Amino acid sequence: MLRIECPCCGLRDHDEFRYGGDASVARPAHDDPDPEAWYRYVYIRTNPAGLHREFWQHVTGCRQWLVVERDTRNHAIASVDLARKSSARKSPARNPPA
């Protein structure tokens, strides 16, 4: 089973979490008029076979959003952090970081 070490609640079964997708994708600035930036934000994903930064929400626990680094080939988790502490989604960028 995949288990996630929640910073608030400890090691918990992933069934308690809801997946939130790729955390490396940055939302364009709200007034960004460039359709290409929005297209990339909504659709384009690097989808790596390897380490993947992704959002999980601990819905049946503390309800915090987390950023988890997980290897998509074997589910080994390298790090877990609170999303509000992480840089994800904080700085609007035209292109997501590679």
Add this chain to the structure above:
Amino acid sequence: MARYSAFSIFRNALSGQKNWQRAWRAAEPKPSYDVIVIGGGGHGLATAFYLAENHGIRNVAVLEKGYIGGGNVGRNTTVIRSNYLLDGNTQFYEFSMKLWEGMSRALNFNVMFSQRGQLVTAHSADQLDGFSHRANIMRLNGIDADILDREDVRHLVPYLDFSDTARFPIHGAIFQGRAGTARHDAVAWGYARAADGHGVDIIQNCEVTDFLRDGDRIVGVETTKGRIGAGKVGLAVAGHTSVLGAKAGLELPIESHVLQAFVTEPLKPLVDQVVAYGADHFYVSQSDKGGLVFGGNLDGYNSYAQRGNLGVVREVAEAAIALMPCISRVRLLRHWGGVMDMTPDASPIICPTPIEGLYLNGGWCYGGFKATPASGWCFAHTIATGKPHPLIAAYGLDRFRTGHTLDEAGAGPSAWLQ
């Protein structure tokens, strides 16, 4: 290629069945080919076959990193149907259905295509209205579709939960009589043998590690068996499209997710059709060996591991028993996972790419197996002519940029929700 027939079985019986030829040669790569198809799954092999059969392009290699039939073509639940709602999908999948109907004859290989019918249960009057909408669109496109009421469904599949305590009472169903199943390994083997018969080299255990370029143009591939030149390269590696696409420089709207499938211990004949549960994601058919073959939802997070998680096993079992209480004590024999290319609109991508010499076939989500012949047919056309076949005009990569998505599932752009 020796033809298979009743007579050939009889003739080989005289020599103790010891003189059968290999179904296809164990080819080693030549220095270059007119077309290289990456991926020896159903779609790749069908593409190679139709390149030779329909377009006379026989200097073709299919490169497979594992063995033929070891990927998703051997991991699906073998359901074939053409009950699609949206223009673009409806016609494409019906074309596929027609190819299935002639496949065993065309390939001289029994793919055990069994048109046993498929029904999807409806659990409210509104859902049945939605199914009527779909059935009308199918009929307008010349596809068979029937709407069944509760008593029709009870007559057809009496073992479903028709009790007063059913959590989601059955109101009716949509039924397609021409839908069914096929032996999935036979599809891979049949296409491999028929393509080989046309001179196509099928090269197993040959993983593509990079692309060879001449300027912006792709002119071949780097593999674990050395460099191989190619006039054109077709990518048919659904599940791993992003990995190879990134090596070619393509940015793709695809996430890889694991979908599990299950088979129970063999039972006496019970499920005569393919039955899908309209109140949850669950579908079941019975194999010729007697095992119930079924599947459900994605595991729900990006994964390249060809194995699934136990939470989904429980969810699928719950859905199964909600629909068919009679199988609650049947034991599960095996379950396995396959890696799906999930697109944001749950529709595939088949098209020429912005990179010259590279053609893309991927993004099959759950629906790749039933599309195998039409996918190969249309992809071969696209590679041979450089232009998309009319039936796949809606499956271009640029549809996400232009807003022409084909959101059959209507689940929004989150790939793991499709």
